Amino acid sequence: MKKKVLWLVSLLCVSGMLGACGGSNEDKASSKDNKEPLKMWVGLNQADTYRKLAKEFEKKNDVKVEVIEIEEADDGLLKDGEAAADVIRLPHDQLGQLVEAGSVYENEKYEDEIKKTDIPMAIEAASYEDTMYGYPASADAMFLYYDKRVYNEDDLATLDSLTKKGKVGLNIAEAGADYRLTPWFIANGASLYGEKGDDVDGSTLNNEAGLNVLKWVGKAKxxxxxxxxxxxxxxxxxxxxxxxxxxxxxxxxxxKDILGENMGTAVYPKADFGNGQVNLKAFSGVPIFVVNAATKNPGKAMDLARFVTNEEAQLEVFKGISTVPSNKAARESDEIQSDQIAKTVSVATTDEHSVLMPKLPEMKNFWPNMNALLVDTYDGKVTEADMQKKLDTLVKDISKPVKE
Structure with a gap:
């Protein structure tokens, strides 16, 4: 889709039909702006926090901003771009589908700036096929909560020592097991859609490393x-x-309500599934803002998307809804470093301890297939003799085109 659009623009330039082809991207975007109010979609229970930022933006810019809470932003944008908001907050893993559908505007004004200010994981999350579309708002990953009365720091070093010292809760038998356990396959040396999560034929969950993790799942009971x-x-x-x-x-x-001062937090421990000790990983997610491709105010919309995701804004949002910044300077601030959970998440959202969830549309195929395999394996419905075949089938199924 993107390549077709670029080809058409090039053809029109050669034909002399686009007078502004030689101008800067910023000039092109700004020249399309009008005085209509901007609409901004955010998640549930986030409007109050973002309205404060919107008011600050209004004071500095000659435009009004309306902030609206919405649950399924990507669905609304895909169904009717003309009726959707100009600026939209959504999970980064929805970006691929939106780009393929031509629903989001390229980040023409702030790409270079964001590459300097935000962590690599956030930059990758905001980009698709080497082009930046999004504006990272925060970074998140799961971690370990523990009771300090049961565990000391040495106990937290490995999964083996953790489970020998006390009882550990893990979603391994129900919906959501895929989200918890897939990163463990990747940590052990398998891959989901290639090394960067962008190759639909690049999954190696069925290699020896993946098989050994599935064997562990089969014995976990x-x-x-x-x-x-x-x-x-x-x-x-x-x-x-x-x-x-x-x-x-x-x-x-x-x-906190249960453990109080005895609450401890830590990144995931190491584990040995038969291939040597590795750092267990969680999926990392990066909420991003995108600009609607159908906006009538692309320049101002990009300005708004950047304003609500800059260093100061990310710290304000942390105070309001506890999301941990993706901005490097904000992550080093006293507000973050003095907060136990925020500090843990800052460490967890690094390549050493988490893996960015892929953005490919084919992830819609992955979730149900992976979850069914994990749950059935834990329940004993998949024998060790059948595991390799099941993984081979999984890899084949998750590379199929997404059915609309």
């Missing part, structure tokens, strides 16, 4: 200190059924 949890993980912690859990910032207040 034998370890009484690995407790299968999901939506009940907080009640399990409260009732003393577990003393540690792999979770995220969304559970911070719940865990």
């Amino acid at each position: 034998e370890n009484e200190n690995i407790v299968a949890v999901n939506s009940d993980e907080i009640s399990a912690l409260q009732e003393g059924k577990i003393s540690a859990l792999f979770s995220g910032v969304w559970n911070a207040q719940n865990v």
Whole structure:
């Protein structure tokens, strides 16, 4: 889709039909602007925080901004771009589908600046096929919560020592197991859609490293200190059924309420699945802002997207909704470094401890297939003799075109 558009623009330039072909990208975007208000879509329970930033933007720019909460921003943008907001906040893994559909505007004004200010993981998340479209807003990854009364620092070093010392909650038997465990395959030496997550035929989840992780899943039920949890993980912690859990910032207040000053946080431990010790990884996610390709104010929309994602804005959003900045300077600020969970997430959202979730549309094929395999393996429905065949089938299925 993108290549076809670029070819058409080049043809029109040669034909003399686009008078502004020689101008800068910024000039092109600004020349299209009008005085209509800008609309900005954000996630649920985020509007109050972003309205404050929108008011600041209005004071510095001759344009009004309306902030609206929406649950399925990508769906709204794909269904009716003309009716969608000018600037939209959404998870980075939706970017590929939106770019392929021609629904988002290229980041023409702030690419160089963002490459200097934000962490590499965020830059990658905001880009698709080597072109930047997004404006990183924060960075997130799961980590380990633990009870300090049960574990000391040495206990946190490996998955083996962690599960020998106490009971650990892990979603391994229900929907969501795919999100928790797939990064462990990658940490061990397998890949999901290639090394960078952008090659639809590049999955090697069926190699020896992937097979060894699946074997571990098949034996996990034998370890009484690995407790299968999901939506009940907080009640399990409260009732003393577990003393540690792999979770995220969304559970911070719940865990604090239960453990109080005994709450500890750490990045994932190391593990040995038969290929040597590796750092276990979590999926990292980067909420990004994008500009609607159908906006009538591309220049101002890009300005707004950058304004609500700069260093100062990311720190304001952290205060409002506890998202950890992707901006390098903001991550080093006293506000972040003095916050236990934010500091842990800052370490977790590095290549050493997490892997960026792929942005390919084919991820829609991946989730149900991977989750079914993991749950069936944990339940004993997949024997060790059948695991290689099941992984081979998985790799084949997740590379198929997405059915609309």
